Amino acid sequence: MSTITLDQHVSDIVTATPQSADLFRSLRIDYCCGGKLPLRKAAIERGLEPEDVLAQVLQVSEKQETRQQLEPASFGEKTLIAFIQEKYHAGLREELPLLAPYITKVARVHGDHHSHLLRVQEIFKLLRSELIDHTDDEDANVFPLILDYLDAPTAAKKESLAPHVTELEQEHDNAGRLLHELREITDNFTPPTEACGTYRLVYARLEQFEKETFEHVHLENNVLFERVRAAL
Helix, strand or coil: CCCCCCCCEHHHHHHHCCCHHHHHHHHCCCCCCCCCCEHHHHHHHCCCCHHHHHHHHHHHHHHHHHHHHCCHHHCCHHHHHHHHHHHHHHHHHHHHHHHHHHHHHHHHHHCCCCCHHHHHHHHHHHHHHHHHHHHHHHHHHHHHHHHHHHHCCCHHHHHHHHHHHHHHHHHHHHHHHHHHHHHHHCCCCCCCCCCCHHHHHHHHHHHHHHHHHHHHHHHHHHHHHHHHHHHC
16 A cells, blocks of 8 residues: 655655656646655645645555555456556557657757667657557557457468467567667656756656556467457
């Protein structure tokens, strides 16, 4: 269970739960330069009820913890696909648009002196476009084909499905290469000592994005697609 309290500094809450930055941003609570304030004081200064703000922060934190506690590799195919769609596909569609403004801001403000941030922005744009197209294709086309084939396999369905699985794995490989480059150029997502709060937030959330993408790809390549191959 989360141990976040009203006495914790806003900046420390964002460090522990990076997604809470979106909530603070919407509430206009400064988690960056003015983040060294207890949550209670920061809420009061914005004219907000501290307990209400804490409840919202706990919701964000508990949602993240719940997602991390599930063990999906033992799920049946229908449940596994539903889990992938709920945690990873929905998570991408939620996180990528929220993260984009922070990356744009950091590249604009710091790109002149930290030129690698411009490449970070380019990689993120590529990943955002490719992964959204990828997950849309899975949801609309490939996952229904998988479930239909596993439920009632035929030679025609096998011929239709096999190229899709190969293409998805190739797209996973490309995303992996981009994420590898991202980790390299950010020195393992280690911000410089003088980095501001938003700079640090971007690195923390990119690292979380990398972690969840690798988990996502693992479940598809090594669990779901392996089951499909065994049935093909």
